[in-house]
Amino acid sequence: MESLNNKEAREKLEFAKDQVIGAIAETMDLYGVTPAAGRLYATMYLEDKMNLDEMLEEVGMTKASMSTSVRKLQNIGYVKRVYTRGTRKHTYAAEKNFFNTFMSFYCQQWEREVSMNLDAVQLAEKELDEIINDESVAEEIREEAKEHYKLLNESKVYYRWLRKLVASIRSGEIFEFLPKENEDT
Amino acid sequence: MESLNNKEAREKLEFAKDQVIGAIAETMDLYGVTPAAGRLYATMYLEDKMNLDEMLEEVGMTKASMSTSVRKLQNIGYVKRVYTRGTRKHTYAAEKNFFNTFMSFYCQQWEREVSMNLDAVQLAEKELDEIINDESVAEEIREEAKEHYKLLNESKVYYRWLRKLVASIRSGEIFEFLPKENEDT
């Protein structure tokens, strides 16, 4: 293999980084994270820690954009503020363990789904119950109410399961069933 | 409790349905499904099966919108075409088992993530390797390459785990560890 000069090596290195940054940003995009936040996280993933000025330098967007993006990333647990003495600038570091980003992203999402839907189901079932138990209501309507009640009730099995999944991810229990390593292949 | 006349009962029933439809549509919206597709699926969830004309009637959008939405829903496994003889119209039925929608939605998403990112990592590692093994390159650059290599290599543990998660969901194995029912509470 040809030996590289430093300029070539640096280019190769940047190419490699861009490859990874592109893939991560695209994935996040797919998951509903805004492009700026996706690019920012992907960039930070390959850096130790960054302040806002370094971010806009590296990502090539405005400071306002970096400011809002970094907050979004904090909210989904992808980035944490780190306190460095000696500078007034806020510095942040990316969470680089994908098991942790997976956990905070999906657990947050799923918990929201569960509570939102269970609330609606609860309310709907109460209404349906009143129809079902009122014998003065036309049979046809009561029959439909019963069917919907049955379907909604079945859905609760799923929501409870999802809640258990969240719990087992948060506690780490899931890794007893599905261990992290599988080095071969 | 007051006894209901049929009009009131029907209203109550519609209210209950709207409650559930709203929650499901909002959830799907959150997951990157377009509003039209979300509302459509939520509507179909409470119906046996529907053709395009019934959809636009019920959802209140255009036929073109229903046509594209129903295809999106098919692609993510939320809706299946059902063949009914006697009519030229295409009829579709919603997948009502949320375990199944969960499975097709996330497995598809995760598989895409894994293959996209592993490809990028593979490529990047090859480049980094060339830098690392070239002793003529400046130590500083090689050192950075080594760090990135290490990080990328670590990320593969996560992608392999995600792939195993997909497999265990697809096979149903996961339900041995996390059973579906938990009736009490």
Place this chain on the structure above:
DNA sequence: AAATTCGTTAAGAAAAAATTTAACAAACTG
């Protein structure tokens, strides 16, 4: 205390996405 640095927020501009209108093509009907 005036001037500067730093980060956030609000308003406006630009870009992207979703939906509708309209043109089309395929399959059926009379």
Place this chain on the structure above:
DNA sequence: CAGTTTGTTAAATTTTTTCTTAACGAATTT
């Protein structure tokens, strides 16, 4: 085979989202 019905696709419009510019306020420095 002319005329419908049905579903899809392309172009145009509307709506929504994202990003930037610019104004602001708090903290710091001189």
